[in-house]
Amino acid sequence: MFQWATNPASPRGTLPRWIHGVPFVLSALFFLSAFFSLFAPLPILFVFFRSGRKWAWGVALVNALLVALLAGWVSFFLYTIFVLTLAMAMGECLSRKLSLEKTVGVSLLAVGVVSAIAIGVYSGVHHVKPWVEIQTQASVLVDMVSESIMKGGTGDTALLEVADKAEWKASLLVEFPSALAVFSLILAWINLMALFRFNPGGVRDTLGITPDYFKRWKSPDFLVWPAIVCGALLLLKFGWVSDVALNVFKFLMAIYALHGLSILGFLLDIWGVKGPLRALAVGVAVFLMMPLLLSLGFFDLWFDFRSKFRQS
Numbered sequence: 001m002f003q004w005a006t007n008p009a010s011p012r013g014t015l016p017r018w019i020h021g022v023p024f025v026l027s028a029l030f031f032l033s034a035f036f037s038l039f040a041p042l043p044i045l046f047v048f049f050r051s052g053r054k055w056a057w058g059v060a061l062v063n064a065l066l067v068a069l070l071a072g073w074v075s076f077f078l079y080t081i082f083v084l085t086l087a088m089a090m091g092e093c094l095s096r097k098l099s100l101e102k103t104v105g106v107s108l109l110a111v112g113v114v115s116a117i118a119i120g121v122y123s124g125v126h127h128v129k130p131w132v133e134i135q136t137q138a139s140v141l142v143d144m145v146s147e148s149i150m151k152g153g154t155g156d157t158a159l160l161e162v163a164d165k166a167e168w169k170a171s172l173l174v175e176f177p178s179a180l181a182v183f184s185l186i187l188a189w190i191n192l193m194a195l196f197r198f199n200p201g202g203v204r205d206t207l208g209i210t211p212d213y214f215k216r217w218k219s220p221d222f223l224v225w226p227a228i229v230c231g232a233l234l235l236l237k238f239g240w241v242s243d244v245a246l247n248v249f250k251f252l253m254a255i256y257a258l259h260g261l262s263i264l265g266f267l268l269d270i271w272g273v274k275g276p277l278r279a280l281a282v283g284v285a286v287f288l289m290m291p292l293l294l295s296l297g298f299f300d301l302w303f304d305f306r307s308k309f310r311q312s
Contacts, residue, residue: 023047023059027087028066031079040079041087041191048091049201056091060084077118085114086188097207101220104188111184134176178247182254189258215266219259221301227252257290259297266306 023043031040044063048056064084068076089110093103123130193214196204204211226248233245264285268278285293296305 024062025066027059027063027083028070028079031063031067031083032071032075038187038190039194040083041090041187042194044084044087045091045191045195046198046200048087048095049195049203053091053095056088060088077122081111081114081118082184082187085110086184087191090188090192094203094207100192100209100213100217104185104192107188108181108184112180115180134173174243175247175250178250181247181251185251185254185258212269214262215269216306217259217262218300219255219297223252223255224298224301227256227298253294256297257293259300260293260295261285263296263300263305264293267309270309 023046027040027043030036030043044056044060047059061084064076064079067079086107089107090103093106098106119130119134196209196211196213199205210216230245230249230252233242234249236242238245261282264282268274268281273281300306
């Protein structure tokens with residue numbers, strides 16, 4: 001069945017038998033928790049590369065049913081889209097030795113297709129129009145956020161006017177595709193990093209991935225041109241064309257942020273920053289210095305920051 005020993009070559013039976021049942025609940029528990037939800041695809045990926053495709057499907061389906069029983073059908077749909085689909089798509093792509101960029105691209109495409117199917121099924125069951133339902137949910141979300149903001153205010157001053165709420169709702173609807181894509185990208189990237197770090201079944205060696213791969217990773221060079229074009233379209237304001245450009249631009253900026261984090265990890269290694277200080281530096285860069293990360297990733301095509309810092 002499962003071989004969960006640290007060493008893939010170690011014999012079976014090195015761990016208690018009850019350990020073999022952990023994958024059947026762990027992904028659901030991660031998903032339903034607040035802190036570990038981003039790692040929900042990881043147990044499925046572990047099973048995929050430890051025990052094979054069939055066991056991974058079994059684990060994924062059992063966890064999906066567990067989510068449905070504990071949290072309802074909406075959570076089931078979300079789990080199916082962002083965890084089951086993403087994990088199985090990444091497992092299939094990596095097992096075919098696709099590059100990490102192609103693996104993430106195909107996985108995000110699978111998430112988009114399954115999302116469209118899930119929205120169609122939900123709309124058919126509840127007899128609502130998909131776009132109208134998305135607008136309704138966006139309106140509810142903005143109302144909830146605005147109410148919480150107003151409760152934190154003092155005096156009679158309105159912190160959020162009606163016009164502001166309407167603008168929020170319009171922006172949320174326009175940027176919904178990019179929000180879905182960026183979240184899926186971050187989810188895929190985090191779980192890929194964890195997968196190669198733990199290296200279940202020797203997947204890293206099979207693919208020829210070195211331990212420092214993510215510190216040397218660079219975004220594809222050709223992405224700079226669609227980023228420039230989309231930025232220009234945002235400035236020129238061409239209606240729905242600019243709305244599409246905004247979504248593409250935000251997704252590309254997320255890729256460049258990952259590129260910037262890769263450079264930051266490389267620099268922290270050179271400077272010997274480890275442990276809590278390293279976590280603090282990454283946290284400050286992500287939450288307070290995002291423009292710097294984006295600049296590092298975007299301009300690395302021309303300046304090659306790693307080689308310059310290595311020489312210095």
